[in-house]
Amino acid sequence: MTSVETRAGQLLIDGEPRLVIAGEIHYFRVPRDEWADRLDLAVEAGCNAVASYIPWLLHELPDGTLDVTGDTRDDRDVGAFIDLCAAKGLWFIARPGPFVMAELMNEGLPFRLYREHPELVPVGWDGVPTGSRTLDYLHPAFLAEVRRWYATVLPRIYQRLAPRGGNVIAVQLDNEVGMLAWVTNSPDLTGHLLADFRDWLDAPARRASTGHTGGTPWPDEPEGPDGTSHGATPWPALAALSPEPDAFARAVRSPEESWAGELRAALPLFMRDRFARYLGALRDLAHEFGVHDVPLLVNLHGTAAGSAEPFPIGISQLVETYSGLPGMVAGSDHYVGEMTLNATTDLYVINAFQAAVNGPDQPLTSVEFEAGSGDYGNGMDVAYDPSTVELKTRLFLAQGNRLINYYLFAGGHNRPLEVPIGDGIDRIAFTGERHGFAAPVGPEGQRGLTFEPTSRAGRTARTLAPWLSRMRPEPDSLQLGLVLDAYASEYHHPGSALMTEITEDLTRHRGAGPRRALARSTLLLGYQFDAVWLERSAPRDDAVLMLSTGRFMDAALQRRLAAWVRGGGRLLLLGRLPEADLAGRGCTVLADALGLRGIGMVWDAAHYFPTARAAGWTKPWPDTRVGWLQRLAVDDSPGAPASEVVLTDCDDIPCGVEVELGRGRVVFLAAELPSNLALFGRVLDRFGVRPRLRLETEVPGVFGLSTVTDNGQRLLHLLNVTGYEPEVVVSFDGLPARRLRLPVRAGVALPVNLATPVGVIEWADAELVDVAADRLAFGPGLAGDASSVRLRGPVTAVEGGTLSVDGEVSVVTGQGPFVLHLPT
Incomplete structure (x- = not known):
């Protein structure tokens, strides 16, 4: 029996703060006899968990029956894959949809739904069919079909939940809700949705926020014009529209300027409420089929064309599905390419915005963390710098992320559809036979271009996890x-x-x-x-x-x-x-x-x-x-x-x-x-605002962050996202300024008063890379021959430097890498 909970922004497993470093491996794209090989590679890369979509499309047979036990194909045995993860010492994050995206046809939904339920297929502006394969999420017919899918797949997950002795530590509900309508600018204007919208406009209580927790109230907060204090705005022009269903539908689908402004502002707020009710319905189904006592994840989308500037659109759409709600945790989903000045800024901002919206117990997570080389079109036209995944990982850990899921960690193959549809490919996905060409592990199980950088990031996270899992960022004023x-x-x-x-x-x-x-x-x-x-x-x-x-x-x-x-x-x-x-x-x-x-x-x-x-x-x-x-x-x-x-x-x-x-x-x-x-x-x-951590350098592209535990242990995180090797003078809250040289496109976490099992590291010009009962190992020194490590406690011998003693402090000076041998 293993408890999994979130508290004070931390992810606790059996009461202990933990970092979860997962790799996305799609069991349905890998032959069953190769599952073990892919999981071994995940362990080698430093992962302690695996995540996977569980696509409805793959488990529904042409006759409409469902197979999640492998009766018809051995790679449909969901439980066997989860159990193999457990045998390899890996936690599991289940992502059963109903929508899963993943470049699958219909975003992972069976073709049957579109044939049997045309009422679910929305139209957009002017009644034009939408440009995506979205459906009306809250239509009773769709929820009835989802219930049938959940009733089949969730028991396989329930049996393996960590609180029941298994290894499933989280379950994601749906995926990228609202993304399809956003990217096509085509809202899901079914008749069912528009009737719901009309009711929403007529019900002030439904227009109000669903009740977010946390935050500091505004002083003498003025009331909004509708008498509420949350700033909701009434929609008089929309309220004056004809309530007759066909007339109202025409007015919304083809708005006139006299009500277009109100519609633009009101429709997204209505959709927030509707998405909250949809995820609430999925949450209720999950609970009904026994899936509770582990975090339920919501995946926030929003990056576009290599930019995370629009990412908070996903937060805006889904905020009421999770913010402050017990048991719910949201995670970022980002694809921004190489770590540049723009990308670093974007990623920092989206983490800050997520933290601002989270409730006090909800941790930052990233459930789709880009880990590939960028060659998503398999055209050899993109190859990210190998430092990219490591720099991103370091930034996210420094901002307090507790779960990172490398997506996609291992590629695979898209098998043919059992019933061809004549779409030019007739496979389960539109990417061709091979899938995940850019992943750290390629479709055939080969180590890809980013396998070693991803492994370095995983090893760093594993070494620093005892501290990072407890630390919080230290914002200035x-x-x-x-x-x-x-x-x-x-x-x-x-x-x-x-x-x-x-x-x-x-x-x-x-x-x-x-x-x-x-x-x-x-x-x-x-x-x-x-x-x-x-x-x-x-x-x-x-x-x-x-x-x-x-x-x-x-x-x-x-x-x-x-x-x-x-x-x-x-x-x-x-x-x-x-x-x-x-x-x-x-x-x-x-x-x-x-x-x-x-x-x-x-x-x-x-x-x-x-x-x-x-x-x-x-x-x-x-x-x-x-x-x-x-x-x-x-x-x-x-x-x-x-x-x-x-x-x-x-x-x-x-x-x-x-x-x-x-x-x-x-x-x-x-x-x-x-x-x-x-x-x-x-x-x-x-x-009158001064930074706690001060950086002096002539090279723009050096970022610095600090994280701290409740008892004052710290890591200073320095990221150089440039191709230069800058000299940086680092000062922090009364510590002597240190003149350091940062490697090209690299990051480092420097300890300050960091308590280890064998002594307190007062300061080091190098990163801690290994901790054992009788030694501490550090990377290369950043201050050249004058690099130093100060340890409060005895050292019996050193490698890579010269040992001196200053009272009760052992000081090692040299160029590093350093290994300090300690009394056992």
Whole structure:
């Protein structure tokens, strides 16, 4: 009997905090007599778990019967694969759908559903058939079919749950819910869904948040216009539409401009509620068939074209399915390519945003963590740098992820469909006969290009797991604002100018800011920030809030921000002045409070180059070309907030202002600024914020994070994502500054007051790579011949350096790698 639970952001197995490093291996793509070989490779790569989809499509026979025991094919024996994982000492994460994606036909659903239940197949805008194989999730006919599938497959999982003595430590419900409609901009507008939408519009209680836990209440939080405090907005134009089903369907599928803005804002919020009810129905079915007492996973999608900028769309869609709900855990699903300045910023931000939305007991996880070489088309046209998977793993561990599932760890083969459908391939998936060409382990079981880098990452995680599983990140007095409704942008009718305008504005002005300038600048300065979900929580009292704003912002949030600043809040705004709410109705509450008014946008053009120029305390700072800027009129009448211009355009018209509002202060920069360490460093200095971990280097691309246990043990995580070998001066909270040289495209975790079974490592210029009863092993020193390891405790002999004693501290100096031999 093994307990599995989440508490205080940790994943506890039998009461002990653990890191789970899993590899996705699809048993249905690997011959049964090769299963053991793939699992051995996972163990060799440092994995302690395996995950796999369990596709309904593969287990339903042409006559509609289901086989999960291998009666018809030996590779359909789900239980045998899970048991073999257990025999290899591996935990198992089950992913039974019903949707599983995985490049399978119909996203893993049987063809029969589409033939027998045409009422499940949605249409989108203007009644046009959707461009994906999605179905109406909540239709009773679909839920009845899911019940039949779950009734067959879940008992095989139930028998093997860890609390029942098995090795299944988590079960994922469905996969990437809402993704298909988002990527096609084609909402699932079935008649059944539209009737549900009509009811939702008429029921204020259903429009309210489902009750997220955690967070700090806003001071004197104003009520929203519908009397609620969560900022929900009524939809008078939508409410006035004809309730007659056909007329209402036409109005939603082909909206007129008079209600298009409200529809754009309301439809995603309705879908949040609907997705929550769908996942709730799956959760109830799982419980009915005995699957409980292990975390139920929700997979958050959202990366696109190598960017994680849109990732919070998935959080927005699914937040009510898991946030603060006991037993539910969400995980990221990301494909961003090589570890670049952009990718590092994106990944840091999505982890921060996930943590902001999680309840206090919910840990960060990544249930699809890109591990391949990038050659997903099998064209030898992409090969990621081998450092990529290791750098990503290090970043995620430093931000507190407790479960990482390398996807796809092992490739395989797509077998032919039992009944050909004449689609040009007639296989279970559309990738051809071979699948997972880019994986660390190739389709035929060969070690791929990324096997060794993935193994290095796994070994690092395994060595540092006793500390990382307990550690938490240490943010400075800095928070990035998450406006989740700014990511409720997945649907807009292509013929609606208003819908398109709002969606484009939200996309340009959210998250990390235009050109990622807020997040990347602060990270490269050495700042560590967390995030705050502003629809739920006020920023921390000690924190400067960084927020990217556009023309459209919810009225309640505008009021809250103004009131928070008046009460002493510190706010860094980057973007445009909000001038309307999320439905496109005029709203200048925040601008009015700041005494600012937009007097025109200036855009980069063929023969015009907008330039931001320093003014006031931002001097000296060179004139900088920007993609656009907003000219501002500053209210200087009696009684207006005191202000100082800090940026202008070349005509000396303000485009950046510092405003004193009540007991607080706002710096508003209304330009598409590039990441700039001098400018943003000066702004944060102005706010009095200093980074705990300070990095000095001439190479942009060095990131630093620190993690700490409750009793003060730390790891300092340094990541060099560049092809350079920079010299970096590292300072941390009173420790002597260390001048280190970081290897090309590499990461390192340096211990500070780290308690090991054989002594406390006060400081080391090298990473701990092995711990044994009679020795500690470290990697190469980063300070050359002067690299040192300071251990509070006796050392009997050393390799790689010279031993001296300073009181009760053994000091080893040299170039490393170091091995310290200790008394047994």
